[in-house]
Amino acid sequence: MKYIDEYRDGRLAKDIARQIAALADPGRSYHFMEFCGGHTHAISRYGLEDLLPANVRMIHGPGCPVCVLPIGRIDAAIALAMRPEITLCTYGDLMRVPGSNGSSLLKAKAAGADIRMVYSTLDALRIAEAELEREVVFFAIGFETTTPPTALALKAAIAKGLGNFSIFCNHVLTPAAIQNILESPDVRKLGTIKIDGFVGPAHVSTVIGTEPYEFFAGEFQKPVVVAGFEPLDVIQAILMLVRQVNDGRHEVENQYIRAVTALGNEKAQAEVANFFELRESFEWRGLGEVPYGALRLRPQYVAYDAEKRFSMVTPAAKDNPACACGAILRGVRRPTDCKLFGTVCTPDTPMGSCMVSSEGACAAHWTYGRFRERARQVDVGRAVA
Ligand code: SF4
Numbered sequence: 028m029k030y031i032d033e034y035r036d037g038r039l040a041k042d043i044a045r046q047i048a049a050l051a052d053p054g055r056s057y058h059f060m061e062f063c064g065g066h067t068h069a070i071s072r073y074g075l076e077d078l079l080p081a082n083v084r085m086i087h088g089p090g091c092p093v094c095v096l097p098i099g100r101i102d103a104a105i106a107l108a109m110r111p112e113i114t115l116c117t118y119g120d121l122m123r124v125p126g127s128n129g130s131s132l133l134k135a136k137a138a139g140a141d142i143r144m145v146y147s148t149l150d151a152l153r154i155a156e157a158e159l160e161r162e163v164v165f166f167a168i169g170f171e172t173t174t175p176p177t178a179l180a181l182k183a184a185i186a187k188g189l190g191n192f193s194i195f196c197n198h199v200l201t202p203a204a205i206q207n208i209l210e211s212p213d214v215r216k217l218g219t220i221k222i223d224g225f226v227g228p229a230h231v232s233t234v235i236g237t238e239p240y241e242f243f244a245g246e247f248q249k250p251v252v253v254a255g256f257e258p259l260d261v262i263q264a265i266l267m268l269v270r271q272v273n274d275g276r277h278e279v280e281n282q283y284i285r286a287v288t289a290l291g292n293e294k295a296q297a298e299v300a301n302f303f304e305l306r307e308s309f310e311w312r313g314l315g316e317v318p319y320g321a322l323r324l325r326p327q328y329v330a331y332d333a334e335k336r337f338s339m340v341t342p343a344a345k346d347n348p349a350c351a352c353g354a355i356l357r358g359v360r361r362p363t364d365c366k367l368f369g370t371v372c373t374p375d376t377p378m379g380s381c382m383v384s385s386e387g388a389c390a391a392h393w394t395y396g397r398f399r400e401r402a403r404q405v406d407v408g409r410a411v412a
Pocket residue numbers: 349350351352355362365366367368369372373377378379380381382383389
């Protein structure tokens with residue numbers, strides 16, 4: 028497969044791994060957080076951790092948009108969808124995220140709510156156009172990557188004069204969350220882990236560029252290497268981080284030069300800025316309230332803001348106390364530390380958000396990691412015997 032195989036070359040990956048092993052100082056440890064769920068998926072899928080020396084550890088961050096949505100927002104969406112005049116349009120993964128008391132959008136749909144799975148914002152727009160008698164609400168989630176399509180849907184709805192279309196906005200912002208992980212007293216209270224640097228997100232950075240990371244690389248003295256999604260991208264980014272740590276540097280570097288520039292996609296940024304403004308605070312699952320960590324519609328678009336239009340309330344809701352998603356999203360615990368992992372919680376029966384999307388740390392580990400772990404245990408057993 029041209030342009031893909033080149034980035035999945037096992038021989039090259041092993042060569043880079045050898046360089047990492049040669050550079051990693053045995054007298055210290057290296058903790059790098061990959062913020063992006065796509066990177067978590069790639070690390071699990073291609074077994075990259077197995078290539079790293081024991082003192083270079085990857086920490087899964089809160090970079091899966093489905094995982095970080097707090098349970099109260101799911102409850103609010105379910106309550107809205109139960110109203111007879113509402114058609115709620117949502118992405119497939121969100122349907123299965125557990126809400127309070129074992130609820131989910133999927134169960135609400137089974138109970139009669141008009142909830143429809145869509146693949147894009149434009150699908151939701153088409154439903155609104157075709158069914159003018161319905162109030163069609165798009166349940167918008169995601170990082171900076173998915174916000175421009177929501178802005179364009181809104182633009183199209185306004186241009187078409189669609190008065191029955193609105194947005195339940197849950198778009199969140201990456202740099203604010205990274206900053207929060209590094210400095211928030213809430214996060215410190217909940218538990219933190221040593222972080223020596225970040226593998227910066229791929230898709231998000233195609234939109235925002237590398238510049239927004241400069242502030243906290245300088246302020247918090249943590250190196251950042253923006254990386255692509257393929258295994259060679261990620262392992263090369265780890266090598267670049269090890270080099271920075273060894274040199275005592277804390278710079279923003281760009282491994283993903285084939286897609287990411289310093290300034291990003293300014294056209295997409297302008298579309299987003301036209302329709303959205305910062306929320307002073309927004310709750311992230313696992314991180315608590317993140318100052319300026321999310322977007323809402325600008326006041327002039329209040330008619331398209333489902334929260335205002337339908338007087339939605341976000342109930343205070345607590346996660347299942349047995350579920351460790353919160354700690355996993357901060358990198359403090361690993362999926363296998365959760366006693367529900369692989370017993371009652373699997374991708375078919377998710378008890379927490381991290382098991383729902385393929386980018387969630389628990390789902391990634393369930394799908395790929397546990398087999399390697401089992402193989403490792405068998406190898407160790409053989410060696411002992
Ligand atoms: S295994 Fe399931 S219950 Fe445990 S942290 Fe992961 S998603 Fe939550």
